[in-house]
Amino acid sequence: MRSVTKALGFIAALFLLGAVLILTPIISLATRLIAGLTRKRLAMGLALLAILVGIGSAVGYFWVSRGFAEIPSQPVDFPHSLHAGALGVSCLFCHRGAATNPAAEFPSVEQCMFCHRVIGKGNPEVEKVVAAWEAGQPINWLRINRLPDHVHFDHQAHSLAGVTCSTCHGQVEGMAKIHKIRSLKMKDCLSCHRAKNAPTECSTCHY
Template identity: 50%
Template sequence: MGLVRSKWTLGLAGAGLLFIIVIVLAVMFVPRALGFGQAPEQPIAFSHIPHVSKDVAGLECVFCHRTVETGATAGIPSVEQCMFCHRLIGRDNPEVQKLAAAWADERPIDWMRVHRVPDSVHFVHEPHIRGGITCATCHGDVGNMPRVRQAITLRMGDCLACHRQRGAPTECSVCHY
């Protein structure tokens, strides 16, 4: 009897342990699955630093991400827009040469998305910008990243905390529709 019980106990304990391990691993990996901390390699080693830095180009975010104030997505600049400046600037830089080659071939550039939310969420940039949220609130200090990395977890709790704090609506259907 005692033996049987101890076998059961061991089995249960093992199953429980496995369960806990899975949960712990899931908790560790979910932010990663959402992209947190990741800085995927891009087809062109683009750095925001010279573009944003006041000492160099000093561009505003909306100069390139043109639809952030009007649409759902901030918008990836077109190759043509990059070439407005890079026709003249940085022509010796091998990375700019990749850009020029794409432009010469009329070929789009396949950037890797860094920031994203699950498919069940409809995130629209426009009302957030209108509400005075800075880009850095969700994207971190992109202007100082040599390669863009997701600096904020962008989990639902983060969204809700901010929405509560600012009195923004928190009904499910605001984002999940």
């Protein structure tokens, strides 16, 4: 949660900075225009504006490309805060591969129906799950943490080494909408691997 507020704060600061940077030349330009400005100066002002907008959008692009900005809307509004938080369901109850497989695995609709055959009748979100079950259709959950194809992350190896889920996925039990908390770029992985004396040999992840 702290990282989210930090992220929001950073975005707000960016907006403020951008606003100041963009608005100042516009205001100064406008006042000078009123005072009767030469065409050359106007062109210079516009060029400056273009440069500032360029820098702002570049910073924004890097922010978005790291994946923090987006909190996707899942097809079913699944509250982890209720399941993992209030009800205290273990991560492994639904993500069954996390301790024994490379992939943690999304639960199938059938697995949701273990409980929701009985629990939560009438809740519009639960009804979506029931509808998918009756239609025999999967629910297309959106993936939050996607690694490139040339990186192989093994959940089993990390759980065997005693890494908890929250190290990478954050305090999921407090998230109403699940979102990304770490960049999961190579630098991010390596910082932890180096600190914990875990293997940093290339073929550990790249094969």
